[in-house]
Amino acid sequence: MANPLQARAEKTAQLYEDPHNPHLYLERACIHEQLGFPDLAAADAYRALSLLESVVDPDGCEFHAKRKIDTTLEDIVTRDEVKKTSEESGEDEDEDSSTVPVTQEEYNDIIGEVYAVLVCSLVRCGCYRDAYEFGVRGIGLLGDLDADVVNVSTASTVLQDQMDHVKKVFQTRAKTNKDAEVDLDSIDPAVLPAQGFARRVLYPWNAHEPDRCAPKELEFLNNRLADVAPKCEVRAVALPALHGASADDDTEVSVQLGLFAKEDIAADEIILRESSLLTATNRLHDDLCDACNAPLPDLGAAEPPVACEEGCADTIFCSQACHDTAQKVYHGAICGLEDGLESIGKDIPDPKDKADCLYLLLLGRALAMSATQDVHALDLPEVKYIWGDFHDLDIEHIDQSGSEEASLPFSFQLNILQPMRFLEEMEIDPYESLSRYDTWVLNTLYAKFRGTASGRLSTWDGGPELCAVHPLWCLANHSCDPNVRWEWGGEITFRARNDEETAVWTRTRADGCVEMKDAKAGGIAKDAEILNHYCDIGLPVEKRREWASGALGGNCRCNRCVWEAHEI
Numbered sequence: 214m215a216n217p218l219q220a221r222a223e224k225t226a227q228l229y230e231d232p233h234n235p236h237l238y239l240e241r242a243c244i245h246e247q248l249g250f251p252d253l254a255a256a257d258a259y260r261a262l263s264l265l266e267s268v269v270d271p272d273g274c275e276f277h278a279k280r281k282i283d284t285t286l287e288d289i290v291t292r293d294e295v296k297k298t299s300e301e302s303g304e305d306e307d308e309d310s311s312t313v314p315v316t317q318e319e320y321n322d323i324i325g326e327v328y329a330v331l332v333c334s335l336v337r338c339g340c341y342r343d344a345y346e347f348g349v350r351g352i353g354l355l356g357d358l359d360a361d362v363v364n365v366s367t368a369s370t371v372l373q374d375q376m377d378h379v380k381k382v383f384q385t386r387a388k389t390n391k392d393a394e395v396d397l398d399s400i401d402p403a404v405l406p407a408q409g410f411a412r413r414v415l416y417p418w419n420a421h422e423p424d425r426c427a428p429k430e431l432e433f434l435n436n437r438l439a440d441v442a443p444k445c446e447v448r449a450v451a452l453p454a455l456h457g458a459s460a461d462d463d464t465e466v467s468v469q470l471g472l473f474a475k476e477d478i479a480a481d482e483i484i485l486r487e488s489s490l491l492t493a494t495n496r497l498h499d500d501l502c503d504a505c506n507a508p509l510p511d512l513g514a515a516e517p518p519v520a521c522e523e524g525c526a527d528t529i530f531c532s533q534a535c536h537d538t539a540q541k542v543y544h545g546a547i548c549g550l551e552d553g554l555e556s557i558g559k560d561i562p563d564p565k566d567k568a569d570c571l572y573l574l575l576l577g578r579a580l581a582m583s584a585t586q587d588v589h590a591l592d593l594p595e596v597k598y599i600w601g602d603f604h605d606l607d608i609e610h611i612d613q614s615g616s617e618e619a620s621l622p623f624s625f626q627l628n629i630l631q632p633m634r635f636l637e638e639m640e641i642d643p644y645e646s647l648s649r650y651d652t653w654v655l656n657t658l659y660a661k662f663r664g665t666a667s668g669r670l671s672t673w674d675g676g677p678e679l680c681a682v683h684p685l686w687c688l689a690n691h692s693c694d695p696n697v698r699w700e701w702g703g704e705i706t707f708r709a710r711n712d713e714e715t716a717v718w719t720r721t722r723a724d725g726c727v728e729m730k731d732a733k734a735g736g737i738a739k740d741a742e743i744l745n746h747y748c749d750i751g752l753p754v755e756k757r758r759e760w761a762s763g764a765l766g767g768n769c770r771c772n773r774c775v776w777e778a779h780e781i
């Protein structure tokens with residue numbers, strides 16, 4: 214392929230014109246595979262598969278596979294025949310005379326390759342559970358097809374090879390005898406990992422990401438900050454680079470943003486108050502405001518809770534103001550559609566999956582915001598300027614074995630299937646809306662949320678139940694010797710620490726003596742950086758590093774950590 218990026222752009226443009234064409238999704242999946250994006254390839258192959266299913270089960274599918282007619286006589290004849298048949302039967306289902314339905318022959322031609330690409334891509338991402346499910350389905354289906362059908366035997370061989378790989382993963386996970394033969398039917402899919410990884414990168418075709426350190430963008434952010442934190446300012450700052458190879462080089466820096474004090478700030482002063490509608494909860498039938506997640510007032514209060522008047526029975530707001538804002542910001546597009554949407558990502562039995570599902574719900578809120586405001590999700594002000602912790606991308610050198618860049622949790626359920634369900638429940642055609650909600654857009658949203666969202670734990674079971682992105686609050690960097698505390702009720706706040714709250718540095722010398730450094734005074738001096746804490750600062754250095762490494766992208770190298778770990 215001459216230039217895969219160019220080929221991808223051309224194929225994507227064709228898809229925008231011809232969004233229900235499974236051939237094009239399969240072709241783009243192959244380009245994504247070559248570009249080293251098996252996650253995007255899996256999503257395209259799944260779109261092709263879902264559309265192809267309509268060929269064999271037209272009544273069971275909402276979206277039907279069709280393609281723009283080309284100028285061949287055959288296509289024109291087919292189009293005219295379809296038109297005649299629907300006129301005779303009184304149907305006017307497909308008024309679009311520029312498309313023809315995908316035929317059974319076309320289905321037979323590509324179904325094998327679609328399964329092969331889907332399963333290979335899921336295996337490459339490490340999503341073995343869904344790779345197994347589709348592999349078994351594909352092998353069964355291809356077995357039923359005529360062996361003469363084009364590509365079937367090649368695809369069957371590919372699927373069998375992939376299943377051999379899945380069997381090995383199963384044997385390792387289930388700790389069974391490695392030399393024993395494993396029967397595909399005996400595999401318990403629950404033993405296989407469902408979550409793999411995708412590259413966490415700024416996609417070369419992503420034209421939505423701003424140059425956050427440019428003076429114009431800094432001015433924009435500072436204007437927004439004026440109301441939320443009048444004594445603070447956003448500035449560019451050089452932080453130690455903490456990812457992978459850079460982690461060993463303590464001179465390498467990453468230029469990012471941070472919050473700074475514009476003037477002296479007294480101890481205990483609240484310096485930032487921010488509320489956000491980019492929130493999500495996994496509690497069903499909640500007693501929290503649907504918009505800001507503040508507790509709902511009592512029914513008998515002077516200003517009682519406000520229900521959605523369009524019949525969303527479980528959508529309650531803490532005030533008329535939250536109701537009105539919600540309608541404009543995110544609820545407009547989903548008003549009246551609560552029943553279908555309610556079941557997605559909530560009531561998760563396994564606590565391990567709860568945090569990941571909260572990110573899915575946050576994604577759902579971002580989709581609702583985008584649809585309500587008719588704005589691309591990556592251009593929403595709550596999203597556009599937040600940190601995505603992207604790794605550098607070398608598109609010329611693709612590491613097929615999986616690379617350090619592949620650090621974004623990725624699963625078939627959370628990145629492909631459930632987002633499509635969200636769109637369908639929102640009455641948005643996921644194929645026609647590809648330019649807005651393509652998988653790379655969703656991955657970018659996830660990368661941003663995973664780097665910045667704050668979570669709240671349930672008072673019932675200690676599991677995560679609430680999360681939100683506060684786009685200005687999250688500009689503050691971390692230190693294990695922070696100068697602020699944060700609290701999150703309806704709004705999130707920063708309060709300057711007082712003398713009793715600043716961290717005491719402690720380390721044990723080789724001779725067993727404990728060394729301590731006097732804690733700093735509270736308050737924040739003009740021009741000092743506002744330093745938040747992403748972990749409990751009462752923990753010892755190893756534990757703090759362990760807890761904060763996910764949010765930081767590596768081991769903390771703040772002054773306190775470096776001193777306590779005897780690195781200076």
Ligand SMILES: C[S@@+](CC[C@H](N)C(=O)[O-])C[C@H]1O[C@@H](n2cnc3c(N)ncnc32)[C@H](O)[C@@H]1O
Nearest residue numbers: 452453469470600602687688689690691764765
């Ligand atoms: C919530 S964001 C903080 C704001 C971010 N600097 C920005 O430009 O928007 C978290 C990211 O900031 C960086 N960061 C925060 N504190 C850091 C620290 N003490 N050392 C190195 N990097 C830090 C890490 O890259 C981390 O993934």
